[in-house]
């Protein structure tokens with residue numbers, strides 16, 4: 394049915410999207426003018442600036458967040474024959490990165506409030522072949538590093554942190570990416586800062602840094618002519634180009650503004666969704682914590698999604714737990730928290746170009762659906 398005369402349907406609202414400012418073009422033009430489009434000076438500048446954000450000595454830019462996790466594990470000597478603990482509630486990339494490094498995945502349930510891997514579950518899961526833990530900072534919420542760093546130190550586990558969704562967010566007064574042996578970020582199109590694709594490993598460990606440089610560039614720590622270079626060890630090609638760095642650096646100029654906008658977005662949603670039956674706003678419990686997208690837990694998620702779909706408002710359900718994905722199938726009884734959170738979790742529209750009126754509209758659609 395067409396709308397009554399004089400009224401038009403409000404425009405659709407997409408869930409998220411890259412927010413390009415137009416300034417990317419200036420740096421891109423410089424790169425093109427310079428005629429050097431490989432992994433070069435802009436990639437190095439991007440690494441220095443991300444290391445500053447993460448508070449680490451080093452950052453090594455690579456092709457994706459998945460590659461970042463995988464190379465961090467390889468650089469730490471984790472591989473075939475080893476078992477790596479991975480939280481059950483995460484994007485498939487976390488576990489796939491472990492498999493790409495040649496190690497086996499052992500899933501651990503998460504804790505119910507902040508969705509990070511359960512430290513008691515980690516302790517209980519450690520077996521004779523367990524070499525590493527990959528934590529996930531779900532949606533910018535740091536995992537429980539107060540306990541997990543100690544557990545890993547005491548048991549000798551390598552701690553690699555999947556902070557793909559957490560650039561600029563903090564936990565216990567420290568930036569994400571600065572915990573454990575290494576932090577891994579993603580710059581794919583649904584992240585706060587994007588280069589289309591891309592990733593980075595942050596670390597304070599000099600030896601790990603050197604090894605990462607070799608792994609991303611065919612075993613060379615420093616590129617030479619490309620002809621008679623020495624390749625003393627085996628490496629691959631996971632280089633990040635200056636074309637990507639041009640976009641990423643311009644995006645990074647916006648980081649502080651975007652972190653503030655994300656916090657404001659959460660409060661605008663919170664004002665509109667407070668005290669609604671069947672809806673829980675997961676708490677902010679750390680100073681400086683920034684969520685990449687606003688998340689809510691819903692008793693009847695299907696009804697809210699249907700109402701949002703009808704109103705052409707984008708949203709995204711939380712991931713299925715990994716134990717329900719064919720390559721990682723495991724007994725559901727061990728994963729009651731991830732099962733429950735996955736069933737109820739929804740990421741609301743979180744684009745950076747939402748107007749205050751959009752929050753009113755989205756809020757009223759959700760409230761009406763909850764009261765139905």
Ligand SMILES: Cc1ncc(COP(=O)(O)O)c(C=O)c1O
Nearest residue numbers: 457458459484486557579580581
């Ligand atoms: C939690 C998490 N881990 C890993 C990744 C993988 O990053 P990428 O897509 O850059 O490989 C992503 C994002 O895509 C993610 O959200």
